[in-house]
Structure formats: C-alpha cells, structure tokens
Amino acid sequence: MKAVVLGGYGLIGSAVMRALAGAGFAVTGMGRSAAAARRMGPGFDWIIRDIPSVDTPEWRDLLRDADVVVNAAGALQDGGRDDLSAIHEVAVKRITAALEGSATRVVQISAAGVSAHASTEFFRSKARGDAILQGSGLDHVILRPVLVIGPAAYGGTALLRAAAAIPFVGLQILPGAQVQTVALDDLARAVVLAAQGAIPSGTVADLTEDDSRSFPELVQTVRRWQGGSDPKLRLPLPGVLLKASSAVADLLGHLGWRSPLRSTAIRALSDGIAGDPGAWQAAGGFRCRSLDETLAALPATVQERWFARMFLLFPLLVLLLALFWSLSGAIGLIRFDAAVAVLTERGVATGLAQGAVALGALADLLLGLAVLSRRWLRPGLIGMITVSLGYLIFGTVLTPDIWADPLGPFVKVLPGIGLALVVLGLADDR
Missing domain, CATH: 3.40.50.720 (NAD(P)-binding Rossmann-like Domain)
Known part of the structure; x- marks a missing residue:
C-alpha cells in the first residue's frame, strides 16, 4: 500500500x-x-x-x-x-x-x-x-x-x-x-x-x-x-x-x-x-x-540536556550578534570622521579611507539587521564571518599596529567569529 x-x-x-x-x-x-x-x-x-x-x-x-x-x-x-x-x-x-x-x-x-x-x-x-x-x-x-x-x-x-x-x-x-x-x-x-x-x-x-x-x-x-x-x-x-x-x-x-x-x-x-x-x-x-x-x-542523554540549555540561549545569542553588528555600523556612521582618521593617520588615502569606512559601516548595519529575520539568519551569519575575516586580513595589511592596541579591537573580532559560528551551528529549526 x-x-x-x-x-x-x-x-x-x-x-x-x-x-x-x-x-x-x-x-x-x-x-x-x-x-x-x-x-x-x-x-x-x-x-x-x-x-x-x-x-x-x-x-x-x-x-x-x-x-x-x-x-x-x-x-x-x-x-x-x-x-x-x-x-x-x-x-x-x-x-x-x-x-x-x-x-x-x-x-x-x-x-x-x-x-x-x-x-x-x-x-x-x-x-x-x-x-x-x-x-x-x-x-x-x-x-x-x-x-x-x-x-x-x-x-x-x-x-x-x-x-x-x-x-x-x-x-x-x-x-x-x-x-x-x-x-x-x-x-x-x-x-x-x-x-x-x-x-x-x-x-x-x-x-x-x-x-x-x-x-x-x-x-x-x-x-x-x-x-x-x-x-x-x-x-x-x-x-x-x-x-x-x-x-x-x-x-x-x-x-x-x-x-x-x-x-x-x-x-x-x-x-x-x-x-x-x-x-x-x-x-x-x-x-x-x-x-x-x-x-x-x-x-x-547529554544531547537532551544540551538542547534544553541551548534552546534558552539561542535567542540571546542572536540578539547579541544583532546588537553588536548594528551598533558597530551605527557608531561607524555617527563617528565617521574619527573612523576615517584611524586610516588616514596611517597613510591611507582619504578617498579610500572614506569609502572603506562607509562600506564597512553599512555592511555591519545590514548584517546586524539581517540576523533578526529567520529567512536571512544563515546568510547573515555567513556574511558576518566573511566580513570579520576580511576586516582582519585587510586591517592587518593596512594597520598592523592595531593588533598591539591595548583595547584589542582586532583581538575582539575573534570571539565575534566564534559566536557567529556557534549560532550557525544551531540554526536548524527541524
């Protein structure tokens, strides 16, 4: 039958x-x-x-x-x-x-x-x-x-x-x-x-x-x-x-x-x-x-307990990513001149610095908003990981001294990548 x-x-x-x-x-x-x-x-x-x-x-x-x-x-x-x-x-x-x-x-x-x-x-x-x-x-x-x-x-x-x-x-x-x-x-x-x-x-x-x-x-x-x-x-x-x-x-x-x-x-x-x-x-x-x-x-089993705990944490992790990236983009636009100065003071041409800051800030803002939508969660997470790696690569080439900054702006990108990877691993809903 x-x-x-x-x-x-x-x-x-x-x-x-x-x-x-x-x-x-x-x-x-x-x-x-x-x-x-x-x-x-x-x-x-x-x-x-x-x-x-x-x-x-x-x-x-x-x-x-x-x-x-x-x-x-x-x-x-x-x-x-x-x-x-x-x-x-x-x-x-x-x-x-x-x-x-x-x-x-x-x-x-x-x-x-x-x-x-x-x-x-x-x-x-x-x-x-x-x-x-x-x-x-x-x-x-x-x-x-x-x-x-x-x-x-x-x-x-x-x-x-x-x-x-x-x-x-x-x-x-x-x-x-x-x-x-x-x-x-x-x-x-x-x-x-x-x-x-x-x-x-x-x-x-x-x-x-x-x-x-x-x-x-x-x-x-x-x-x-x-x-x-x-x-x-x-x-x-x-x-x-x-x-x-x-x-x-x-x-x-x-x-x-x-x-x-x-x-x-x-x-x-x-x-x-x-x-x-x-x-x-x-x-x-x-x-x-x-x-x-x-x-x-x-x-x-341990899988049962992991699921129960992560079910509580998952929405918090998504919210943290959304806030982190949205605020990063918003601050980049609000303090545009200061962000551009970080690059121009290190010899980057003004036009290139302005374009990089504007593009980066808009990308951050869009990615932060994207993960709030269930449909765009996975693409948004992949975008966050990709953009983060891009920041580290190009930032190292253009401003390698920032790795030694006492506030660790480059170092702090690494746990952000890790958080996005964790949420990506939990993204299936069935």
Whole structure:
C-alpha cells in the first residue's frame, strides 16, 4: 500500500513516516523544504511542494496512486511563513475535491480541543478543516492528540524542555493550567492502525493519557527526567511579563520566527490541554501511555540536556550578534570622521579611507539587521564571518599596529567569529 504523508519532515510527520514504513507501506513525504526533507529521511521519496499553493488538479495528479493520505501538515499561528486558513482549510478542501470518488483513506492529524468557538484561530481553523473532511464523503479518520512528547523537540515540547532546564529557579508558569500528554510513538502507532483500516471510517478521537497535571508539575517531572535537581527557588511568573513575552514573540513571528511563546501557544496552554480517550478506545484503539511511561522509554542523554540549555540561549545569542553588528555600523556612521582618521593617520588615502569606512559601516548595519529575520539568519551569519575575516586580513595589511592596541579591537573580532559560528551551528529549526 502507498501512503503519502503531508508535512512529512515535521515532529509528527517524520515519526509517522517511519512507523508506516516499518509496517510495510511504501511511503512518500511531502513538504516545501528539500533540505529539511533530506535531513529527516534521505531514504524516502519526497514531493517538494508548498502545500497551500497546490491546486486541485495537481493534488489529483500527486495523489492518484495513494491508498492512504496522512495530513500531518499544520501551523500554530499566522506569521511570516504560515497562513492558518491556507494550510488548515484551503489545502484540505482541495485535497478532498481531488480525492472525490476514490477509495483513498485520509488520516487527518488534528488537535484535542478544536471547536468552532475555541479561543484561538489555530483551533478554530483546525475545526473547520476537520468539518470539510467529515462532509466530504471520503473514507477518513480524524485523530486529535494532546501535547505530544517524543525524542525530538519542537514548539511546545521544546519550550517544556527549556523551562525544565533553567538552573536553580523553578518558574511557576500558569499554575492553573491542566495538561495531558501522549507519546509520539503512540500517535504514530495510531496512524498506522488507521492507515491499515483497523479503525472504522468516520472515527474522530482524542489521543491522550488518562491523567492530567498542572503545567508546573509537568515541568518538574521533565526536570527530574533530564537529571536536574529540584529548584532552589520557586518563583511565580507574573501574567503581565508572560503577555509581554508573547507580544514580542508575535512580532518576531512576522520575521519568520516560530517561537513557542507566541500568544496562540500561551492561550492554548492557559486554557488547558486535555482530551478524552473514550472514543479512541471504543473504536478499537489501545491505551495511550502515561507521561511517566513515555519518559521511561526515552533516555535523557547529554544531547537532551544540551538542547534544553541551548534552546534558552539561542535567542540571546542572536540578539547579541544583532546588537553588536548594528551598533558597530551605527557608531561607524555617527563617528565617521574619527573612523576615517584611524586610516588616514596611517597613510591611507582619504578617498579610500572614506569609502572603506562607509562600506564597512553599512555592511555591519545590514548584517546586524539581517540576523533578526529567520529567512536571512544563515546568510547573515555567513556574511558576518566573511566580513570579520576580511576586516582582519585587510586591517592587518593596512594597520598592523592595531593588533598591539591595548583595547584589542582586532583581538575582539575573534570571539565575534566564534559566536557567529556557534549560532550557525544551531540554526536548524527541524
């Protein structure tokens, strides 16, 4: 049987692809990033397309031979790279139209808590997409997982790990929020059962453990799993500070950053993440593992602890680079004559010195602004490293005595290169 997995290199999609392949399906993944696809599964077949932009005739061609279509594509919030209506509704409408009259089974991965009257557009748009599929007349199963816990971390699960890794302090974030979890492997296994036809068509079911816990209790459980000691100090996080963080995260979303602190994630968390396993078990499904059972099956290695710590530090490192380079460029323009004098006093022609200072200052300013955009982060970092090396090479040729300057302006370029290399090494978001 042939299965096509939309959003195949995502947290859920990648696990589903491996599980389906292990069950004997011929699996093809679909997503818009060829690089992410290669990293996730170089041995799989891939269709590289921007899912919301595919029209009905192309879907009909792409899915002609598919026995199962698994829709694991989704987005949390509108932003620079995402359009909720396009991915959750328009794409589903086109896919169902393309599959009209076929025997293809569609397995839709939705979310627990979706409804037309939910507090966020994420849940409302998901609900509208589910309704389109339910009204299509196609063979379908809709699975609605709660907070998914797996070996990979992305979005909310990355934030959870990072919150648990804060040293010494236990932040009491949204203490009234109740959260249930589901193991990523259980979700993938459920998709395989649905793809095999073991779950009746028309089933709409939450995938969740039986118990729930407060978000601070969840963070504490993950902290212990990571091997961390209990916090020395427990501090409540003021609601106003959380709202301010969400507002900043929303603004950064327009620059392509998919922060788990965006308002949709915080609102969903404050509302609680809960489901009812009854419909799933009534449809012939298995009991989903508890959080303790899920974590017991996942070793908390040094990679896990590194990721949790670096997830907290990564935005700070990007901000430091942006400030360093932007301020450097701005100061060069503001104190233009003084900067030119550094070169002319050493015998460099005035015109050449003015051109070098102006070009260098503008390059610094543009590179500092570039890394604030997710799309331009990697090119900006490479530019920073290249320009820094250029400064050292040409600076050594033109003004070698500056190496002996007691303030070390050339020497300080070296840790700047190192910082850019570190951020470049952490730049992948999947």
